Amino acid sequence: MTFTPTPLAGSYVVGLKPFTDNRGWFARFYCKNEFAAIGHNKEWLQMNHSFTTEAGTIRGMHFQVPPFREIKLVRCIAGAVFDVIVDCRKDSPTFLKWFGAELSASNRNMMYIPEGFAHGFQALTENCELIYLHSELYQPGSEGGLRYDDPSLNIQWPLAARNLSDRDASHPLLDENFKGL
């Protein structure tokens, strides 16, 4: 795998290195030893799969609050998405900065998201499927979110936003009460 650091320290766009032959290809998308090189030393406790039907749909921006902060590894296995992370670590020099990258079934890239980040994505095509690896269990009472259109984040989504869940449409806008994660 290849690990390309993003401008937000500790996060990476991870590329696969497929072994190709006349049958097709084979590739690892997680290896304990390879991820140890970027300091990853936690187990994956949950794996999730989502399917998004319509291009333009946004899911996010989601996080779990302490003590349930989590690392995520996100991989697109059908279609293409614009994947976005926001640094919510209060002591980080890039606090509340965002980074986005296209993840798709054809580029096979993944986003490695450390603890203390919010995460979301926009479907760029119909019928997008994402696989998530999580270092923490789902804790419904500890979920939080940022608004995809928060003016103080100014995330540049490639398509017009549509199809938000009621929860995602009603995350509070950032103000001085947000102390980070």
Ligand SMILES: Cc1cn([C@H]2C[C@H](O)[C@@H](COP(=O)(O)OP(=O)(O)O[C@H]3O[C@@H](C)C(=O)[C@@H](O)[C@H]3O)O2)c(=O)[nH]c1=O
């Ligand atoms: C996230 C999650 C949801 N659920 C349930 C709650 C709800 O009834 C249903 C749908 O949940 P949501 O509406 O939160 O699904 P969704 O908006 O797709 O949530 C996901 O968004 C992206 C951006 C992420 O980063 C993921 O970690 C996750 O938060 O699934 C679980 O049972 N386990 C889980 O781990």
